[in-house]
Amino acid sequence: MIRPVALIYYSETANIVAWCELRQAIRNFRADRVEHCEAADAYFPGEGNRLRELWVSGWKTPPTAA
Numbered sequence: 001m002i003r004p005v006a007l008i009y010y011s012e013t014a015n016i017v018a019w020c021e022l023r024q025a026i027r028n029f030r031a032d033r034v035e036h037c038e039a040a041d042a043y044f045p046g047e048g049n050r051l052r053e054l055w056v057s058g059w060k061t062p063p064t065a066a
Contacts, residue, residue, distance in 0.1 A: 001040065002029065005051045019051050026055050 002018035005026070009015070014031035 002027070003044065003047060003051060005048070005055050007031070017055055019047075019054075026051070026058060 001021045002016070003021075004016055004018045006017040007014060008017060016029045016031055016034070018027060018029060019025075020027040
């Protein structure tokens, strides 16, 4: 199961950025390779903001020493 965070277009492909329950991490999935999709019965209030913050925090790089 994944919890989608964003749908982005990169290099002519649609990519799903999502929290992967199996890997316990933010992962990228190519939308054209998804074989099955269904809505989960569960709703996770507040998870969207937390997962987006986790995804964005992965963009930050530490400053380099001069």
